Amino acid sequence: MAHGGASLWPVQWQWSNFADGLDSFPFWPYLRNSLLSTLVPVVAVVFSSSLVGFAFARIRARAPARCSRSSCRRSCSRRKSRSCRSSSCSRTST
Numbered sequence: 001m002a003h004g005g006a007s008l009w010p011v012q013w014q015w016s017n018f019a020d021g022l023d024s025f026p027f028w029p030y031l032r033n034s035l036l037s038t039l040v041p042v043v044a045v046v047f048s049s050s051l052v053g054f055a056f057a058r059i060r061a062r063a064p065a066r067c068s069r070s071s072c073r074r075s076c077s078r079r080k081s082r083s084c085r086s087s088s089c090s091r092t093s094t
Contacts, residue, residue: 022028
C-alpha cells in the first residue's frame, strides 16, 4: 500500500458519503434526462431500422445485364467449353 497516510481503502467506511454525494447536485433529474435522451433515440432507431429492413427484404433485385469480363472468363474456364453457357453471360470464349 501507499506510505505517508494515503491508502486505497478507507480505514472506516462512512455510508453517509453516498447520500451526501447524491444530494450535493441534482443527481436524479440528471439521470432522468440522460435516460430519456438515450432511450428514445435507441427505440426510434430500432423501430425505423426494422421497417426499412422489412422493405428492403421485399424488394425484388434484378440481375445485372452482363457479367464482367473477369467473372465470365472464370466461369468459362471452369466449364472448359468453347462457349460460355452461363445464364448471365453473353460472351463467347475463343
